[in-house]
């Protein structure tokens with residue numbers, strides 16, 4: 503299925519698949535727009551320190567319209583009958599950390615953001631956003647120290663005194679930990695000053711990790727789109743292997759990004775830069791070369807079938823990345839890629855707190871605390887915690 507950009511074209515596509523689906527899509531998006539607006543204005547920008555933050559007349563009045571207690575599955579099925587349309591509308595929640603039947607339909611706001619807000623590519627890729635923020639921070643007088651892993655946080659009377667790396671010690675009035683929350687708590691702090699126990703962490707529901715392939719081809723592939731979802735295998739089985747009975751997927755669906763289609767500078771002339779992503783459960787053991795190689799072969803078979811030509815013999819760059827790399831590069835808890843699952847019992851004040859419960863000048867930011875995983879929420883998390891620090895010091 504070729505998914506066009508923009509609501510008018512999407513409505514046409516939906517109508518061609520299921521009569522009446524254009525109007526259903528419009529209604530779906532009207533409701534999703536409300537959730538997006540309320541979510542952004544009333545829910546996301548909260549530090550999650552107290553339930554009173556959420557006492558708001560608009561929220562109380564709109565609680566049923568927000569569909570917090572309806573599942574995404576039920577919600578989508580109410581609007582669409584065709585299996586492909588249902589799959590398409592449920593897909594965005596796969597990265598949230600639960601099956602569609604367990605994910606609150608509040609998250610149809612993601613469909614709105616994707617389909618009405620649009621899907622955009624920053625020229626030169628995601629790194630250009632990082633670089634722009636870096637340049638802005640430099641202009642504001644921020645000093646950066648690179649390649650210095652924090653090894654220890656030293657305390658004095660239940661307050662951070664300093665942060666230590668292999669080569670330096672930094673005295674601090676307040677510290678914001680932007681690394682993996684579990685890593686900071688369990689590897690950098692003494693056990694007496696951890697806010698959460700190991701049992702607490704083990705009982706958290708994690709969003710998926712992923713098995714990635716970065717591939718360079720020495721030729722162009724015809725008919726490629728920037729984004730392609732390979733939904734040519736049963737979604738239900740794969741979703742269960744991520745969430746219910748965590749295991750390496752038997753026959754995974756996967757996502758392909760071909761950035762060189764949109765951004766020719768991302769590959770040498772006449773070449774293709776592609777990226778393959780299989781969502782997999784966090785915490786899987788046996789992340790071995792053999793397993794990665796076996797999935798590579800499976801994906802190549804399907805890619806060659808889809809594009810109708812040999813690809814393996816054109817591969818000039820090949821790199822894989824999965825759990826053990828997430829752990830080694832990011833100290834990521836259970837090799838997770840997207841933090842904690844967005845389930846109700848891990849939302850807002852039920853997330854790991856952005857302020858330590860035991861160390862008075864220690865704060866946390868990023869995808870394992872409020873408001874949650876993803877690039878925009880992690881950026882908002884930084885803003886929230888900065889305000890908390892300013893408010894408290």
Ligand SMILES: Cc1cc2nc3c(=O)[nH]c(=O)nc-3n(C[C@H](O)[C@H](O)[C@H](O)COP(=O)(O)OP(=O)(O)OC[C@H]3O[C@@H](n4cnc5c(N)ncnc54)[C@H](O)[C@@H]3O)c2cc1C
Nearest residue numbers: 651652680681682831832833839868869875876877878880
């Ligand atoms: C393949 C993939 C695709 C994704 N796609 C999307 C998407 O389409 N949309 C979206 O919104 N989100 C997406 N995400 C999720 C998003 O990237 C994350 O939620 C977000 O980047 C998390 O930001 P963060 O600041 O919490 O953590 P990070 O960006 O991981 O930053 C934490 C930093 O701390 C460093 N660190 C760790 N330990 C130490 C230490 N001891 N000392 C010093 N530094 C340390 C790490 O090296 C890292 O640089 C994707 C993630 C992956 C992996």
